[in-house]
Amino acid sequence: MIESKSYYFNTFHVDEATLERLIQEALHGGGSYADLYFENTTYGNLLLRDGAVTSGGNHIDFGVGVRVLSGEKTGYAYSESTAWADMLSCARAAALIAESPSEVSPYGSKVPSRGEPNPAADRYPVKENWRVLPMASYLPFLQKLEAEVKRRDARVEKVMANLAFQLSDILMYNSSRELKWDSRPMGSVSLTVVFRQGQQVENKSTSRSFRCGAEMLSGSLIEALASDVVKGIDERFAAKRPKGGQMSVVMGAGASGILLHEAMGHAFEADFNRKGTSIFADKMGRQICPKGIQIIDDGTLTGNRGALNYDDEGIPGQKTYMVEDGVLTSYLHDRISAAHYGVRPTGNGRRESFRYAPLPRMRATYMESGEAKAEDLISACKKGIYVDEFSNGQVQIGEGDFTFYVKSGFLIEDGRLTQPVKDINIIGNGPEALSDIRGVAGDLAIDPGAWTCGKEQSVPVSCGIPTVLIGGLTVGGE
Amino acid sequence: MDALLTAEEIALARHCLQYAQKQGASAVRITLTKSLLNLTGILNGEVDKVAHALDRSLQLQLFVDGKYGAFSSNRLEKEGLEGFVRDAIGTVKMLEPDPCRTLPAPERCARDARDGKELALYDPAYENLSAQDRKELALSSMAWPQKASLEQGFTLIAEEGEYSDSVFDSLTLDSQGLHARHTETSFEIGYESTVEDAEGNHYSSFWWDAAPRLKDLSLEGCARKACEKAAAQIGPQSVPSGKYTLIVDSECSSKLLTPVLSALGGYSLQQKNSFLADSLGKKLFPEQLSIVDKPRTVGQTGCRLFDSEGVATRELPIIERGVVKNWFINTYIAAKTGWEASVEDATRVVLEPVGGCKTQQELLEKMQDGILVTGFNGGNSNPATGNFSYGIEGFLIRGGKAVHPVREMLITGNFLSLWSRLAATADDARPCLSKCIPTLAFTGVDFSA
Numbered sequence: 030m031i032e033s034k035s036y037y038f039n040t041f042h043v044d045e046a047t048l049e050r051l052i053q054e055a056l057h058g059g060g061s062y063a064d065l066y067f068e069n070t071t072y073g074n075l076l077l078r079d080g081a082v083t084s085g086g087n088h089i090d091f092g093v094g095v096r097v098l099s100g101e102k103t104g105y106a107y108s109e110s111t112a113w114a115d116m117l118s119c120a121r122a123a124a125l126i127a128e129s130p131s132e133v134s135p136y137g138s139k140v141p142s143r144g145e146p147n148p149a150a151d152r153y154p155v156k157e158n159w160r161v162l163p164m165a166s167y168l169p170f171l172q173k174l175e176a177e178v179k180r181r182d183a184r185v186e187k188v189m190a191n192l193a194f195q196l197s198d199i200l201m202y203n204s205s206r207e208l209k210w211d212s213r214p215m216g217s218v219s220l221t222v223v224f225r226q227g228q229q230v231e232n233k234s235t236s237r238s239f240r241c242g243a244e245m246l247s248g249s250l251i252e253a254l255a256s257d258v259v260k261g262i263d264e265r266f267a268a269k270r271p272k273g274g275q276m277s278v279v280m281g282a283g284a285s286g287i288l289l290h291e292a293m294g295h296a297f298e299a300d301f302n303r304k305g306t307s308i309f310a311d312k313m314g315r316q317i318c319p320k321g322i323q324i325i326d327d328g329t330l331t332g333n334r335g336a337l338n339y340d341d342e343g344i345p346g347q348k349t350y351m352v353e354d355g356v357l358t359s360y361l362h363d364r365i366s367a368a369h370y371g372v373r374p375t376g377n378g379r380r381e382s383f384r385y386a387p388l389p390r391m392r393a394t395y396m397e398s399g400e401a402k403a404e405d406l407i408s409a410c411k412k413g414i415y416v417d418e419f420s421n422g423q424v425q426i427g428e429g430d431f432t433f434y435v436k437s438g439f440l441i442e443d444g445r446l447t448q449p450v451k452d453i454n455i456i457g458n459g460p461e462a463l464s465d466i467r468g469v470a471g472d473l474a475i476d477p478g479a480w481t482c483g484k485e486q487s488v489p490v491s492c493g494i495p496t497v498l499i500g501g502l503t504v505g506g507e
Numbered sequence: 508m509d510a511l512l513t514a515e516e517i518a519l520a521r522h523c524l525q526y527a528q529k530q531g532a533s534a535v536r537i538t539l540t541k542s543l544l545n546l547t548g549i550l551n552g553e554v555d556k557v558a559h560a561l562d563r564s565l566q567l568q569l570f571v572d573g574k575y576g577a578f579s580s581n582r583l584e585k586e587g588l589e590g591f592v593r594d595a596i597g598t599v600k601m602l603e604p605d606p607c608r609t610l611p612a613p614e615r616c617a618r619d620a621r622d623g624k625e626l627a628l629y630d631p632a633y634e635n636l637s638a639q640d641r642k643e644l645a646l647s648s649m650a651w652p653q654k655a656s657l658e659q660g661f662t663l664i665a666e667e668g669e670y671s672d673s674v675f676d677s678l679t680l681d682s683q684g685l686h687a688r689h690t691e692t693s694f695e696i697g698y699e700s701t702v703e704d705a706e707g708n709h710y711s712s713f714w715w716d717a718a719p720r721l722k723d724l725s726l727e728g729c730a731r732k733a734c735e736k737a738a739a740q741i742g743p744q745s746v747p748s749g750k751y752t753l754i755v756d757s758e759c760s761s762k763l764l765t766p767v768l769s770a771l772g773g774y775s776l777q778q779k780n781s782f783l784a785d786s787l788g789k790k791l792f793p794e795q796l797s798i799v800d801k802p803r804t805v806g807q808t809g810c811r812l813f814d815s816e817g818v819a820t821r822e823l824p825i826i827e828r829g830v831v832k833n834w835f836i837n838t839y840i841a842a843k844t845g846w847e848a849s850v851e852d853a854t855r856v857v858l859e860p861v862g863g864c865k866t867q868q869e870l871l872e873k874m875q876d877g878i879l880v881t882g883f884n885g886g887n888s889n890p891a892t893g894n895f896s897y898g899i900e901g902f903l904i905r906g907g908k909a910v911h912p913v914r915e916m917l918i919t920g921n922f923l924s925l926w927s928r929l930a931a932t933a934d935d936a937r938p939c940l941s942k943c944i945p946t947l948a949f950t951g952v953d954f955s956a
Contacts, residue, residue, distance in 0.1 A: 075602075078778070079843075083605035087598060089580040089591070103548075106559040109581045122559035125638055165601035187778050223780050223891065232780050232891045270894070273919060273955025274748045291885075304550065304665045306701040308709055384560060423885035423898070427701045427711035428740075430915060432885030432898035454886040454896035456915050505886075505896035505917035505955045 030155045030196075030212040030242075031148040031338065037200040037210040041067040041093070041111050048202040051095070055120040056204060058127035060097035060104070062364075063120075064203035066341060067093045067111065068383040070195055071160055077171040077190040085164060094383040097123040101303075101365050105386040146210055152329060152336040152346060155214050155242035159194040162243050167192055170218075170246040177255040178222055182262060186230070187223040192216075194243070201343040209343040215334070215489060216245045217479045222258050224266075231265045233258050233436075234420075238334045238479035238489065261418075261437055264449035271440055271450045273506025277410045277467075278455065278499045279441065281417030282403065283474035286492030288499075289324060289394050291422040291431035292459040293317075295484065297326075297351050297359075298377070298389040299366030301426050308429035308460060309357065317357045318463040323397040324352035326361055328376050334480065334491045335392035342378035342387050349375045363389045381486035391482060395493035399469025403496035406468045408444035414504055415439045415446055416455070429459035457502040470496035510623060510690040511541040511676035519585060520565060524680055527569060527592050532599075534570035534610045536681040536817070539563075542673060545636070547645040549668040554642055556669075567592065571599040575608035607842035610816075613683045615838075615848065617813035617820075623676060623690030627806045630692045630720040633672045645670035648696050648729035661702040661738050664709070666730055668698040672721070685817045693808075694721045698730035702737045712736035712882075717939040719808060736881070739902075743914035746903055746956050752877030753918060753952040754870065754904065757935045759882055761856075761942035764798070766888045766895065767922055768853050771825065771833075773840030775890055782893030782922065783831065792829040792926050795861045799824050800833075802854030809941025814851040823849065825856070857943040862931030867946045870933040872907035874948050878916070879904050886917070893922040899954075917955045925949055 038044055048065060055063035068090070075085040093116055094107040104126025108115040175188045194216045201209045217238035224231050235257040239245055280288055293309070301307035309317070318324075328337040328346035337346035342364050351359050360366065363378030366389055379390035407415060415438050422433035435453050439446040475493035482490045520539040527535045541563045548556030565588065566579040576599035580591050619625060636644075649668055672694045679687045697715035704710070714732040716725040755763060767783070775781040783791070802820035804810050813819055816838055824832040833849055841848035864870040871879065879902045886897030896919040902909040928949045936943035 081603040081605065083603050083608070084575060084577070085598065085602050086577040086579075087595065088578065089582055091582050102554065103556045104558075105556070108561070109563060119559075123557075126554070126557050128638075163601060164598045168601070168603070187780070189778060221780070223778060225779070230779060230784075230891045232889070270919060273917065273953065275956075304667070304701075306665045306709065306711060310709075311707075384562070386556075386558070420887050421885065425711065425884060425900075427709035427737075429709075430884060430898070430900075432917075434885060434887040434896065452887075452889045452892070452894040452896060453919065454898055454917050456884065456898045456917055458915065503915045503917060503955060505898075505919040507919060507953045 030153055030214055031146050031151050031210070032212055034145065034210060037198060040069050040198050041200055043111060045208070051116055051120055052202065052204050054117055055095055055097050055124055058124040060099050060124060060127040062098040062204050064096050064201065064342065065093060066383050067200040068197055070197040070382070072193070072195045073159065073164065074191065074193045075164065075167055075171060077175055077188070080175065082168050082171050090382060092383045093119070095119045095123045096386050097126050098365065099127045101369060102126050103386050107383050146338060152331050152338055153214055153240035157243040159196050159214060159216065159243055167243070167246060170251070174220065174251050174254060177251050178258060181255055182224065182259045184224040184226050184262070185222055186225045189221045191219045201339070203343060207343050209339045211338045214240055214242055216241060216243065218250065218254060219479060220254050220258050224262055226266050229266055231262065233262060233265060236479040237477050239332045240334060240336050241332050265437060265451060268437065268449035268451035270453065271414065271504060271506040273504055275501045275503050277413030278502045278504070279406050279410060279413060279415045280494060280497045280499065281415060282470065282472045282496045283493060284417065284419050284476040284478065285497065286395055286476060286494040287419050287422045287433045289396060289494060290391060290490070290492050291424045291433055292457065292462050293324065294326065294391045294394045295424050296426055296429060296459055297361055299360035299362045299370065300389050302360055303366045303369045307426050312357050315357055316355050317460060318352060318355045318466055320355045321399065322352060322355050322466065322469065323350060325350055325397065326377065326391050326394045328392040330393050330475065333393050333475065334489045337376065337392060340376040340378045341380045342374065344374045344376045344378060347376045361389045361391065363387050379488050381488055385486045388485065390484065390488050391490050393475060393491040393493070395473065395475060396469065396495060398471040398473040398495045401468040401470045403470040403472055406470060406496055406498040407441055407446065409468065409498060410441040410444060413441040414450065415441055424459065430456060431459055432456045454505040455502050462499055462502060465500040466497055467500050468498040472496055510629065511543060511674055512539060512678055516541065516583065517678060519583060519588070520678065520680060522585065523565065523567065523588055523592055524682060526589055527567065527596065528682055530593055530596050532569045532571050532596060534682050536568040536610060536679065538566040538677060538679045540677040542675045544671060544673040545641055546669060546671040547641045549645050549649055551666055552649060567595060569595055569599050570608055570610070571596055573604040573606055574599050574602045575605055576602060607839055609838060609842065610681055610683055611818050611838040615819065616685050616817045617687045620687040620689060620812040623688035625812060626803070626810050628691035628719040628810065632721045633674055633692050636672060641670060644726065648698060648726045650730040650734050661704050661741055663700060663734055664703045665701040666698065668730055671695050679813070679817045681817060687813045687817045689811055692719055694718055694724045696724060696726055696729050698733040700730060700734040700737045702734065704741045710737045710740040712740065717808065719806065740900070740912045743912040746913050746916065748955045750951045751954050752874050753949045754874060754877050754879045755947045756867065756879065756881045757933065757937055757944060757946045759880065760944040760947045761940065762883050763925065763947065764856070764858065764942060764944055766890070768856065770890060770893070771831070771835055772852065773834060773836040776834060777840050777844055780890050782891060786831040787834060789831055790829045791831060791923060792826050793929055794829045796826055796829050796926060796929055797859045798826045799857050799859070800853045800855065801857050804855060807855060808939055809855045811854050816851060818850055820850055820854055825853065855941050855943065858932070858945065860932045860934040860945055861929065864931060864933045867933045867935055870931060870946055870948055871904055873931055875907055877904045878902070878913060878954060879909065888922065895920060895922060915956060919953050919955060925952065
């Protein structure tokens with residue numbers, strides 16, 4: 030969603046002369062680059078619990094962040110007011126970094142991001158603006174969602190549904206005189222249901238999240254969420270902990286993209302490589318997984334949770350091939366790491382809000398489809414596990430050890446799905462797992478859930494993958 | 508300097524409270540917060556980052572016509588806030604009614620949190636720190652210049668550190684006359700080191716400390732400890748899957764208690780999404796386990812005189828000799844269920860040491876064999892069943908000594924059965940953590956590798 034330039038100037042009470050003056054103040058101490066990030070975000074939320082929408086609210090977050098770079102060193106300060114005196118105080122605090130002089134790097138010169146934002150190229154067009162519609166208009170969606178869940182399964186004991194939405198107006202300006210603006214919508218619905226079967230209690234959760242307006246609150250979304258949350262509940266009640274140990278793992282299409290996020294995505298973020306801490310720090314140009322595999326981080330998927338018209342440094346959103354034909358071809362860069370490596374920024378400079386300096390972060394990370402069939406990958410396993418529902422993951426950048434938590438799946442015995450399993454953690458090593466990919470199916474799916482990455486700051490991301498067979502990972506069990 | 512909140516800001520909060528009542532709110536609670544943070548980051552012996560952050564927020568909880576909503580804004584201009592309050596009241600009126608939403612009874616609320624400094628968590632030393640002081644504090648802990656002496660089978664390839672100090676000031680007011688203020692300072696140092704072994708493998712680890720008072724902050728050797736921890740991980744070996752004694756370092760032992768505390772929370776219990784449903788008064792844990800909430804311990808990290816509703820905190824037995832003694836029930840859940848109200852959440856949780864060991868080394872010698880867990884790598888638990896599975900890092904222990912680091916291991920089980928196998932603890936809880944949990948030892952835990 031992109032408004033006119035004057036809309037953003039009015040929102041933040043600034044003009045181009047003020048922006049330039051502030052940048053000059055920020056560079057007064059000798060910094061080599063400076064940028065400004067203005068943000069006006071309104072959040073809203075409604076919560077259905079115990080059969081009624083009895084809680085909700087709105088929240089406003091407004092301010093400007095000033096960053097000064099001195100070589101690769103960062104000074105950062107922010108103000109919750111755009112009054113000149115407050116912004117000036119900020120600029121001077123950030124400028125302190127220049128007291129520790131450093132080699133100058135060309136942060137702006139390699140960046141072809143001149144020109145004004147083009148509404149026609151908007152990656153998140155909005156039909157129904159979250160800010161304009163009254164909160165009451167969203168209540169029926171949550172009420173119908175609860176009714177549909179209860180209609181589908183008599184074992185439903187409790188339904189908790191949360192609608193969260195936000196719209197962020199962003200204005201960016203830097204010492205290369207690049208001016209960019211954007212308005213980023215996000216709507217998310219999360220659903221948690223408690224089921225009871227006799228004395229046994231189980232819970233199940235699902236979510237949907239998109240960069241779009243309130244038009245997402247449709248009947249088809251109710252169908253999708255209700256269907257998701259009751260699907261597999263019989264198996265959940267029947268599920269057991271498997272016997273733990275190392276075994277083959279077939280990762281179902283879609284949410285299994287968490288493998289890419291944890292096993293390699295973070296290790297490809299260039300700040301870890303610039304500092305030499307990543308296990309992939311010396312692997313650029315080398316074969317890191319079997320030939321034929323392409324792994325991508327993409328900010329161009331319309332309406333996707335990770336989509337960006339511009340990143341938080343004003344670099345145009347783009348699609349970045351990290352792995353081509355099995356070879357590591359690109360890290361994910363912000364301006365600092367791009368200058369360090371002498372390459373163009375990849376549009377991965379992201380931040381949680383104006384309170385944070387940007388870092389290299391993922392957007393939508395996925396693997397392109399292969400040529401195998403999912404059922405053939407399963408039947409190729411004599412003993413293993415099939416997983417398709419996850420809650421969270423983590424990685425140790427230096428060692429490359431990653432984990433992800435599996436909410437549900439199945440044992441694979443003699444090439445067939447047998448006993449349902451649940452609540453197990455899986456652990457592996459990034460480079461070893463990537464090189465141990467035995468097959469990739471042709472069924473790529475991007476997961477539509479509300480994934481959030483928490484590397485120092487929280488940013489919305491998404492992930493996807495086709496069905497993939499990995500030769501050996503360690504599976505938790507009894 | 509009188510902490511952070513100014514008289515004008517407090518007057519504005521009082522004005523909003525009265526304005527909301529005039530606009531039709533039957534009850535109002537307002538929490539005004541302000542914080543100031545200064546941070547200096549170090550990368551490989553040089554200043555890499557400085558940050559300065561001043562935050563303000565006004566949170567508004569409105570009770571209108573039997574309906575409830577929560578709102579916040581960081582735009583604290585009077586005229587704009589009046590419009591925000593009017594819009595908020597309009598929004599609340601659109602929601603469905605809930606008669607259980609009320610302010611807590613005044614007699615349950617804190618009356619002794621007047622100036623916010625009653626718990627002695629405020630150190631005026633932060634007022635006099637200059638940018639140069641902060642830089643020197645950040646650099647004083649680093650090990651980087653001593654890189655050469657650390658090269659014994661490894662190379663220190665990256666060392667990142669941060670020193671920060673902050674002050675947090677909050678005031679909670681309500682339409683029944685509540686005035687509850689909390690002010691605290693915090694001083695923190697943290698270092699993360701990455702080392703490389705002869706084969707080019709990388710190992711990272713960190714160490715940190717924090718204290719409400721600058722003089723209590725342990726700056727000495729922070730980076731060296733991080734480096735030593737990273738180097739100790741060199742040469743990990745696989746250990747066969749099986750049942751082992753699990754010994755969890757006090758740095759991370761709270762990971763095994765947090766899901767238990769969550770399961771004793773009112774929302775989880777009321778939503779039947781808790782493996783400790785119907786647990787009150789029942790002996791579900793071993794005789795030797797006693798856990799107490801001590802929120803009013805003067806000068807200790809995390810302590811508070813009141814919870815988010817303004818309800819006065821008090822010392823509360825949570826689990827006493829294995830018996831569940833209290834749940835965390837706020838005013839809303841109490842009204843909804845008929846359960847007795849307590850406080851919203853635990854504040855400073857203390858697990859009473861078991862078995863007489865003072866140090867972790869004494870505990871290792873007592874247990875003799877097992878796996879010492881020094882960190883968790885991912886994992887999660889199921890709140891409804893209490894089943895868990897976590898990735899771990901640590902060391903194989905034989906004869907009370909660390910033999911070698913372990914790799915790619917997981918522990919899996921159920922919290923009730925895990926805690927039933929609590930064998931002993933050390934007495935080494937870290938004072939910088941709000942959950943004072945010592946090193947713990949459990950027998951017969953499933954490890955996968």
